[in-house]
Amino acid sequence: MDYAMPELDTINRQLAGLDRTKKxxxxxxxxxxxxxxxxxxxxxxxxxxxxxxxxxxxxxxxxxxxxxxxxxxxxxxxxxxxxxxxxxxxxxxxxxxxxxxxxxxxxxxxxxxxxxxxxxxxxxxxxxxxxxxxxxxxxxxxxxxxxQRTEELRRSQAQTALLSAIVRTAQESTSLEQSLTPIATAFGKNFQADGCVLQVVEGNHLVATQGTYSANGTLEHWLEHDPLVKQAIAAQTTQVAVNIPADTDLAAIEHYVASGVQAHLLIPIIYRDEVLAVLSLQWYRPSTLREDELVLLHLSAQQVALALTCTRYYRPVA
Known part of the structure; x- marks a missing residue:
């Protein structure tokens, strides 16, 4: 699937409502x-x-x-x-x-x-x-x-580390299950998320197989009840909520209230028009991403799709 600029433009319009300027x-x-x-x-x-x-x-x-x-x-x-x-x-x-x-x-x-x-x-x-x-x-x-220069250097190093982690996982993992948590951890740390879930999709439905990352060691599992997940799978497009408390459609949803998640980004992992998994990035504060970070996310999602495809069909030689 082509993760090109129209989708990024849509996300950027959603992000534009959150003012990032301060003294x-x-x-x-x-x-x-x-x-x-x-x-x-x-x-x-x-x-x-x-x-x-x-x-x-x-x-x-x-x-x-x-x-x-x-x-x-x-x-x-x-x-x-x-x-x-x-x-x-x-x-x-x-x-x-x-x-x-x-x-x-x-x-x-x-x-x-x-x-x-x-x-x-x-x-x-x-x-x-x-x-x-x-x-x-x-x-x-x-x-x-x-x-700015320090941040550019940090981003460059983080991007290299993220892509390297995905490639290394594809090379070293001997099963699909084994590959999920290392990938979720790499994404969570790179984008400074409070939580990250990489959950497998079969027949356009979530299954129990998943990998998780949590910055504080605990993470609640509620993706199967989340409307953004359903939209991401059905439309095969990224779904984003940058300020959930201010979103009338999401603010009252029980799992957002209980978990404290205030920003949520859902990326479908797609290979040849099939959704293999969804990647969920969660923050406990309203959060935005720069355009270069969004581009990295979509580039990385394509790499994850290849990695999951490799590990799904990999069989160790006896």
């Missing part, structure tokens, strides 16, 4: 309350701004809030200098852009921090709001570019 996080650190409030007011329209009055408090915030795009820190603070604080954020958050504010000529500290990659830019006090905004904007753009 980037930044952290401002200064022991002077007036400066801290000024920094907050300067950037609150464009960023989700976190405030900390010391390096110690800032480290605690990062521990609880996670990575931020930009950190602006004063240099002269009690307990911990700004450069010392920023250096301690590097191992865990290497992509974060760090900006230091200084009213003193701490040349040695600043040069060392900049040369070691701990500081993106330093700004002298009193700062010019326009200049600081411009620096932060460039820093945020640099952060986005770094994250």
């Amino acid at each position: 980037a996080k930044m952290l401002v650190v200064d022991d002077e309350p007036d400066n801290l409030d000024l920094l907050y007011r300067t950037f609150r329209r464009d960023f989700q701004v976190l405030k900390a009055e010391s390096g110690v408090r800032a480290l605690e915030l990062l521990e609880s809030e996670g990575e931020v795009a930009v950190i602006i820190s004063d240099q002269r603070m009690p307990e911990m200098k700004g450069t010392e604080f920023l250096s301690r954020t590097v191992p865990q958050f290497p992509d974060t852009m760090r900006i230091i504010l200084t009213g003193f000529t701490d040349v040695e500290d600043l040069v060392e921090a900049i040369n070691s990659g701990q500081v993106y830019k330093y700004i002298t006090k009193p700062w010019d709001p326009g200049e600081l905004k411009a620096v932060v904007q460039r820093a945020a753009e640099t952060y986005d570019l770094l994250k």
Whole structure:
């Protein structure tokens, strides 16, 4: 079956209803309350701004809030200098852009921090709001570019790993049953799903034979009662629900309520117009996939169809 762009266009239209845009996080650190409030007011329209009055408090915030795009820190603070604080954020958050504010000529500290990659830019006090905004904007753009490249590398490695896992399963499995769980696991991990099921179809009906993956170790089995499964098999097309609580047709269905699944993607595994299995990806949150991920899913589904066909008819030589 040809998994071409018309089907992907249909899915993308369904995904378009879920807004993925949100403000980037930044952290401002200064022991002077007036400066801290000024920094907050300067950037609150464009960023989700976190405030900390010391390096110690800032480290605690990062521990609880996670990575931020930009950190602006004063240099002269009690307990911990700004450069010392920023250096301690590097191992865990290497992509974060760090900006230091200084009213003193701490040349040695600043040069060392900049040369070691701990500081993106330093700004002298009193700062010019326009200049600081411009620096932060460039820093945020640099952060986005770094994250984009990191994500592209991760995706490339994940895609290679997924396709390799499918091929390896086809080569090593000696039965259809043996091949299902490794494939479900590979898909679940690659697409960061909370659960994944690869269940066999015979005569356009689900049978008990299946392989499962669960991120938390438990997974409820309710595909035989799911309307999306029936549609996927009957129409031989992918079915997707990106935000089940907001879908009036699905929100009240018992197994969605009980399981907590909020996004569900169903892909029929097809070989020569016969549905061999269905692949179910489940998330406990509203979720979307990029177009390149959808393309990978359909390409991988074709590989899975070949793998299942090989293992279904494979017979070990005595």
